[in-house]
Amino acid sequence: MSKVNLYTSRRSWERTQSLLTSLTAEDLQDAAEQQGRHHRITNPAVRELLKHITRVGSSAPGSDEKKSYMLAELKSSIVYFGCPIIYITINPCDLHSPLTLLYAGVEIDIRDFAPEWFPWSDRVKILQKNPLAVIEYFHNTVKAIIEQGFKGGMFGELTHYYGPIEYQGRMTPHTHLAVKFLVYNDSLTP
Secondary structure, three states, X not given: OOOOOOOOOOOOHHHHXXXXXXXXXXXXXXXXXXXXXXXXXXXXXXXXXXXXXXXXXXXXXXXXXXXXXXXXXXXXXXXXXXXXXXXXXXXXXXXXXXXXXXXXXXXXOOOOOOHHHOOHHHHHHHHHHOHHHHHHHHHHHHHXXXXXXXXXXXXXXXXXXXXXXXXXXXXXXXXXXXXXXXXXOHHHOO
16 A cells, blocks of 8 residues: 555544554564454554554444444343244345335336336336335335234234345345244243
């Protein structure tokens, strides 16, 4: 790297700045080799700098630190609410649903819709022009499943659910939900 710009508003910037200026390229190369061999990094300045980077990364969507934070949230919810009853992946197929075309502003009759009227390549082009239609479709689909299916008492009384949103290769959202219900056992009631 010939030039790097770094912007920060953290109170720890002075300490981070002194760590950055104290390290050499060789220090960083040695740390990378140690990490590559799955050994502990021996340079305390590099370890301290990595702690600062982890703090910043914990708020960046999709980062390893954010995923680690979400795993801790999931574990905490299991400790507090108990083990989930259902694990479910919700991955609405936006390319095959006429609703996404409706969200994208295409005037269609969803009660009388034939997919061959809008070939797959046309649907992809329409949705690429309006990616918010895909997000709105996803949000409303997940919301309907949670509110009508889970909160509606289909499996018992909904106690808790946790589900981070992830994005697939073509940047369409999906979620993995861990859902906890309060299940009533009639044989235990007097």
